[in-house]
Amino acid sequence: MNAPRTRRGTVGRDGAVSRPASGRKAPPPANLERFRAVxxxxxxxxxxxxxxxTEIACTLGAEILEGLLPPGCDLNxxxxxxxxxxxxxxxxxxLAILEKEGLVEIPPRRRPRVARHGRAEIREIYHVRAAMLALVATEAGEHAAPAEIAELREIAVRMAAAAAKGDANDYFWNNVRFHERLAELSRNRTLQRLLDxxxxxxxxxxxxxxSQPERIQRSIADHARLVGALEDRDLGLAAALVRSNVLGALRSLEALLEAEGGARGAAG
Amino acid sequence: MNAPRTRRGTVGRDGAVSRPASGRKAPPPANLERFRAVxxxxxxxxxxxxxxxTEIACTLGAEILEGLLPPGCDLNxxxxxxxxxxxxxxxxxxLAILEKEGLVEIPPRRRPRVARHGRAEIREIYHVRAAMLALVATEAGEHAAPAEIAELREIAVRMAAAAAKGDANDYFWNNVRFHERLAELSRNRTLQRLLDxxxxxxxxxxxxxxSQPERIQRSIADHARLVGALEDRDLGLAAALVRSNVLGALRSLEALLEAEGGARGAAG
DNA sequence: AGCGGAAGAAGTGTCGACAGCAGGGGAGAA
DNA sequence: TTCTCCCCTGCTGTCGACACTTCTTCCGCT
Structure with missing residues (x-):
């Protein structure tokens, strides 16, 4: 409390957040660590x-993804x-790196802050992501060895198992891993980087x-069918499936945002 | 090997390059200025x-694009x-910014240098570009007003005129402008950024x-047909056309690279 | 009481300096 | 002469400092 700043939140300061120093350990740090790794x-x-x-960028980025540093939060x-x-x-x-990754905004001569994505931007991101993932699926279908596709199926199975168990977190991380592996199978580093x-x-x-159960069901089905399409080397179907999956996620997300913050205006 | 560097190949120093200070005016600076603007x-x-x-990054970037700073050139x-x-x-x-844009490599603890793209990377870039441009064409077809498409056609006409005149440079810059406008018409900033x-x-x-005449002919035809497809709101055709155009350019480029530097190994 | 402005605090962009790593060049060996 | 190893130079990553800009707060004026 050396500086009694009536300024805004500035969640970045030491004890206020994220330092597991004191007794605060309510938020499970496991996810934070996983985000860091990603x-x-x-x-x-x-x-x-x-x-x-890199160290600093990873730590901050993880905290942003985890939500410990909320959108708009000052990062001086x-x-x-x-x-x-x-x-x-x-x-x-x-901070500059995180800005390029879209997690931070740095207005000139002003304090950097955690980026706020408007609805429109979210739509854009998902649309681009859908197109890129379609390309990934296509190229993966061209280059992947059967063993690699089998590995993909294994991950898909784990996703289904996690969903059946109701373990949303496990499902989430297996999903991330699935897309990670799929991107690798495309053998296209440029594409991987952009997608990352x-x-x-x-x-x-x-x-x-x-968090939406029926969304998860759809997603699991899509992933299973995707693996099947890859096995059959049906590139068109594979591409269409991932596109549909991403676009479905977008619709779901938009409904969610609409419901939860209609008036709160997730500005952009 | 043919290394231009004993120690200070370093084309970046003052008089060696790019300073339009003295009498050197052999390379037309017009392009340099245009690259800078882009x-x-x-x-x-x-x-x-x-x-x-930004100033520094623009200047350096333009010199890299113009070829004044050749690939591999030290940039300390x-x-x-x-x-x-x-x-x-x-x-x-x-330099960090240019690295993120893929124009510069910064190995840790070593001197930054102008990036060298291997054949594989070129392929990757063009493939991704094809997919993204297809998306751009689709979204432009959805959102563009007729007047805007007309403007696009105008640029296409200028491209054809430049080609007929044999003015490769004029053709080139109109081509750049065409894609720039097309990307804007998609109304998708995220997509624009990635495509840029x-x-x-x-x-x-x-x-x-x-520089290859028959390639230019194909390209002009593709662009004309693309504008037509946009006017008809035939999104599928528009997407297919741009994809074909980019992939055709890639094939052409690869043939060129193969011919000119088969053994010279544009390493990657 | 409310508003406009000035002074002060705080923060950004930039600078020059310094320690430690990496590569080049020279000394010594074969 | 040619190869190898070590020292020296040079460059990178990082640091603390400083001027200028922006934001906050408090004061005087209406």
Whole structure:
């Protein structure tokens, strides 16, 4: 409390959030760690920078995805530098990276903050994602070995099992892993990178989408059929299936947003 | 090998390149300026940072696209800082931006250098670009007003005129403008951003592709038909046309690369 | 009491400096 | 002469400092 700032929330400061220092451990940190891993994979594709910048970016990004840093939350570099015990230079660079990934906004000469996606932007992201995933499915169908497709089926089975158990979290992460593997099977690094970037943007919403049971059923069916299409090398069907799945998720998400925050205006 | 670098191949230093200061005016600077404009548009989408970083990134990017900074060329931040009369901080940030745009590679702890794209990566870029442009065509067909499509046709006509005149440069820039406008018509900012990024990567090759006369003929026909399909709101045809066009360009480019540098191994 | 403006606090963008790694060049060996 | 190893130079990543801009708060004026 050295600085009695009546400023806005600035959730970034030390004790206020995310430091598991004190007794606060209510939010399960497991997901935070998983988000960290995903972001790490996305950011340091290829080379392994054991870099300070990457470290900061991963931590912040995970907290944003987890929702610990809510949209619009201030992220000033001096607080962050203090928190990570570094100078502002790496902090700023990390913020710049997160900006490019769409998780942070940095208006010139103003404080960076957690990005807020408007409805329109969400639509855009999902539409692009649908097209890219269709391409992924096509290329995966061209290049994947049968064994690899079998592995995909295995993940799909685990997804179904998790859903049957009602373990939404397990389902969610298996879903992520499925798409991760599928992207790899396309053998197209450029596509993987772009898709990863898109995934980061949509990851914040994916979880909410998956909270709807009938959506999950549809999704499971789609995944199972997708694997089948890949086995049959039916590229057209595979592409159509993933597109339908993503677009279905979008519809579901939009209904959810409409219901929960009609007037609250998730501005954009 | 044929290395232009004993230590300081480093084409970035002052007089060696790109400074239009002295009498050197052999390379037409018009293109450089145009590249600058394109990059500027891509980098500062939305807000107008009159920022130092953007300035540096634009200048360097334009020189890379123009070919003044050849692939593999060293770009050390201290030289660049000297050249732009700034400290290394903005220089480094500019390099980081260009890295994200795929024009520069920054291996950890090593000197940044102009990115070299291997054959495989070129293929990937074009494939993704084809899929994204197909989406653009679809969404443009959904959202564009007739007047806007008419404007597109006008650009297409200019492309044909330039080609008839044999003015490859004029053709090239009209082509760029066509795709720029088309992307805008999709009303999808996310898609525009991704496509812009992809364009930056492929811009280095596009010019070579366009040097082949029969390719230009095909391309002109494709564009004319595309405008027609948009007018008819035939989304499927529009998407198929752009995809075919991009993939045709890829084939043409690959043939060219194969011919010109079969053994020279454009490593990747 | 409410509003406009000034002073102060806070934060961003930029700078120059420094420690540590990486590669080049020279010394020494074969 | 040619190969190998070590030192030296140079460059990167990081740091603390500073000027200028923006935001906040408090004061005086209406």
């Amino acid at each position: 972001i790490h994979r996305v950011l340091s594709r290829g080379e392994e920078h054991p870099s300070l910048v 570099s001096v607080e962050l530098a203090r928190r990570f015990r570094t100078s502002r230079t790496p902090t700023r660079e990390a 970037s898109l995934m980061l943007r949509s990851l914040r919403f994916r979880r909410r989408t998956l | 990059i500027h548009r891509v980098l500062s989408r939305g807000e107008e940072h009159p920022s130092l970083v 931040s201290v030289e660049l800082a000297r050249r732009f009369r700034t400290s290394r901080t903005p220089t480094r940030e500019a 990024s992809l364009m930056l990567r492929s811009l280095r090759f596009r010019r070579r592709t366009l």
